[in-house]
Amino acid sequence: MWILLILVMLILPIWASINVKSTFNKYSDVHNSRGLTAEQVARQILDSNGLTYVGIERIPGNLTDHYDPQANVVRLSESVYGKTSVSAIGVAAHECGHACQHAEDYTPIKIRTAIVPAVNICSKFWYLAFVLGLIFFEAFPELVWAGIIMFSAVVLFQLVTLPVEFDASGRALKTLENDMILDSGETAQARKVLKAAALTYVVALVTSIIQLLRLLAAAKRR
DSSP: OOHHHHHHHHHHHHHHHHHHHHHHHHHHTTTTTOOOOHHHHHHHHHTTTTOOTTEEEESSSOOOEEEEEOOOOEEEEETTTTTBBHHHHHHHHHHHHHHHEEEHTTTHHHHHHHHHHHHHHHHHHHHHHHHHHHTTTTTOHHHHHHHHHHHHHHHHHHHHHHHHHHHHHHHHHHHHHTTSSSSSHHHHHHHHHHHHHHHHHHHHHHHHHHHHHHHHHHHHHH
């Protein structure tokens, strides 16, 4: 049983990564009928939502796009910035969705932002605490449970991330359609790109839950 779950943990993330890259590349060859670039679309979406103060920057990398709430900047990767593809516009609109979430104090993103500092610490030290707890279980059994609690915080973060990502994609697709930035066929293609990206977060959560169950099983065997 555990061997099967370990295989799932190994295979699912690889599949999700290949899926999102192949879907993005597929629709990178489909250019929007209006000839708009990703940053032009991003500017239009931000301005229409009153976020004229949010900047747009180009950054290195492939699909490294993100919204920085501290700097109030939507950062678009080299594979998105300046591109007119349906894929690029979908990604840019998604990141603008995050900017809108912060501006509206969207509850899930407020929760996620609040727990980021703690999760950063937990993600770095949970494994160390757990392994040391197993090695020195007789003297420090609490270390095992400390590691499990810290990893649980990581799982919680991933759980809260899901509504944040799904909502940002929903906002993006609604805007692209309602503002007639893309036609219906192009919007459907952008939806496939964002769906593939969202699946990576679902897979991350599933694999982490399996890992958490493994940790609990190992602790109970001690």
